[in-house]
Amino acid sequence: MIKEKEDRKFSRNFSRREALSTAGKVAAGVIIAGVVAGVGGYYAGSMAGAPATVTETKTVAAGAATVTVPTTVTQTKTVEVVKGLKVVMGMVLGGYIEGSTWDGRQIKAVERLKQLYPWFDYVYDEGVVLKGKDPISSAKDLITVSGANIVFGSWEPAAIPAFHSVSQEYPDVYFLGIVGSDISSQRNFLRVFIRQYQAMYLEGLVAGAITQTNKIGIAVGPACVQNWRRMAAFYLGIKDANPNATLYVKYVGEWYDPPKEREVSQSLVDLGVDVLTHYTDSVEPLKVAEERGIWFVGKDSDIVGLYGWGTTDTVAISFDTRWEVLFYHVLKEYLAGTKYPDRLIFLGMNHHIPLPGDNPWVPGETILPAVDLQNNNKIGLDAISPKARRLISDDVLSLIDRRRTQMLIGAYDPFSEHAIVSSGEGIPIPELGLDVPPKGTVVKPAGVMPTDDWLLGKLNFQLDGIVLVK
Known part of the structure; x- marks a missing residue:
């Protein structure tokens, strides 16, 4: 049974996936792909759209040295949200929400997005893998009963191999699956993770x-x-x-x-x-x-x-781990009507969403990186x-401080150095x-x-x- 967020009942403490996680793309040089959008867009029915990129030369501090490197810079456009449009994310959760820093944190992510975007909503089916439920059945219920137009599998076994077949049945729906060691995909079945x-x-x-x-x-x-x-x-x-x-x-x-x-x-x-x-x-x-x-x-x-x-x-x-940044990235592509989105999305510290300064999650901060040091609500x-x-x-x-700053602008990665x-x-x-x-x-x-x-x-x-x- 699909549980709506307003009346969900937590089952038991459990954690996350059996899936292997992912790691991914840092291009040669420096990638600066932070999304820039006006705070007003969160309340006025608009959001940053699919970005174009240009290449320029940028001088950055890299450790003790100063170097000049090619830089990819994001240029964003605004995507107007059609009045009355509702984007619904259906979540096929492999585990349970309560007591979980995995599935539970992903629910916190969509709750935040709902507060930021009045036209966004979500539904979920939890414990799918643990209960032995068929992920295909779960995904279809989320689409046909609850109107989901984006479906997310929180564990790799919640998405693989199920989403390979169901994504072909629903070509206008975006399907997302956490990457383990298997990075297979389809045109509308995207593999995702955070660095x-x-x-x-x-x-x-x-x-x-x-x-x-x-x-x-x-x-x-x-x-x-x-x-x-x-x-x-x-x-x-x-x-x-x-x-x-x-x-x-x-x-x-x-x-x-x-x-x-x-x-x-x-x-x-x-x-x-x-x-x-x-x-x-x-x-x-x-x-x-x-x-x-x-x-x-x-x-x-x-x-x-x-x-x-x-x-x-x-x-x-x-x-x-700010899954809301990843989901934002996908929402942007969906609203732009992108038929052939990137099939592998792997966002690092240099990707973020804008926030109003009076936000309740990181008060005073106006951007939220995809992942960052955070302890006792301090960053x-x-x-x-x-x-x-x-x-x-x-x-x-x-x-x-230096390494964190460099990663926030895409100028450093420990696996490169x-x-x-x-x-x-x-x-x-x-x-x-x-x-x-x-x-x-x-x-x-x-x-x-x-x-x-x-x-x-x-x-x-x-x-x-x-x-x-x-």
């Missing part, structure tokens, strides 16, 4: 700076591309802040297994880890950090400010716990003919941005220097 790893690199800078034992740990769910990409960005940040720090990882094996998550977290702390994060979906790792008096690093959403989980006495830093350097910030040198604070070297630990992907690169293999040299395909589905190993606890 979370950029914020995780910044979290790594914080973690490296605040550890006193030089031991940082991750309780990891399954061994998969998504998690190797996450730990890679986090590790690169740690080493940039503190070359003497060591990252320890231990696998839980599942996204959601509270007893095992607790056991793995405890074992990492027993090794001397004093900064802990997790790539799993229960709150047990946070509870362990609170009980053991160590620092915790959040993921996916602002767990303190948006969910009230923990305090900044334990949560040193977190980040927030940027202010998102660092006051207690943790006292442990960070001015040099590292300056580095965090650093070499990617294999530890020899990983899993072969035989269907792609991929073995695990031997230890010490430089798979990607410094100064080269990996391709989307590689980041999405071929990073099948841990970085050299990360210690696997078995």
Whole structure:
């Protein structure tokens, strides 16, 4: 049964997808693709339309040097919303909303868009994958019963393979699916994700700076591309802040297994880890950090400010994934009548939506990047716990601020700057003919941005220097 947002009933605490996440496109040079639109458009029935781009030369600060690089600049036009038009997003949610920083945060995103755009609405069907419901049936109900003209699958199994067939039955509907390792698409079936790893690199800078034992740990769910990409960005940040720090990882094996998550977290702390994060979906790792008096690093959403989980006495830093920026991008294409939109949409910190200054989410801010440091409803350097910030040198604070600023304008990406070297630990992907690169293999040299395909589905190993606890 499709639940409307006004009368939804939460089922139980659960997290997000089994899908692998994605990583993606940073063009050579600098991409500045922030969307510029007047605040009045949110209340006057207009919005930024499909942008054209021009190439110019721009001088930016890149670390210690100043360089001149080619820059792609967005030029936007206004798309007038036809009076009486209603755009409805139907959400095929793989998991449940309550207690979730994944499906739950995506619902917060569409709730925000509804406040900004009176002509926008949404409906959803939750727990589709977990309940074993057919995603095709869910999508069709959202379209035929609730009038959805955009359908979103929040987990990869909620969209693949179902949306390949149903998108052909409804050629005028946009279908969106979270990218895992499979980036297949159709003309009106788009694969989408947000470049979370950029914020995780910044979290790594914080973690490296605040550890006193030089031991940082991750309780990891399954061994998969998504998690190797996450730990890679986090590790690169740690080493940039503190070359003497060591990252320890231990696998839980599942996204959601509270007893095992607790056991793995405890074992990492027993090794001397004093900064802990997790790539799993229960709150047990946070509870362990609170009980053991160590620092915790959040993921996916602002767990303190948006969910009230923990305090900044334990949560040193977190980040927030602003799915509303991604959905805005798709709405813009839909309203422009684009028949052949980009099939892979992967937005980073340099993509944003405009906000009124009196907005209730980040008061005083007039833009909302697709992903950013956020903790206890504060952003940027202010998102660092006051207690943790006292442990960070001015040099590292300056580095965090500089790297964040560079990523906000598209002038930096950790996977471009650093070499990617294999530890020899990983899993072969035989269907792609991929073995695990031997230890010490430089798979990607410094100064080269990996391709989307590689980041999405071929990073099948841990970085050299990360210690696997078995």
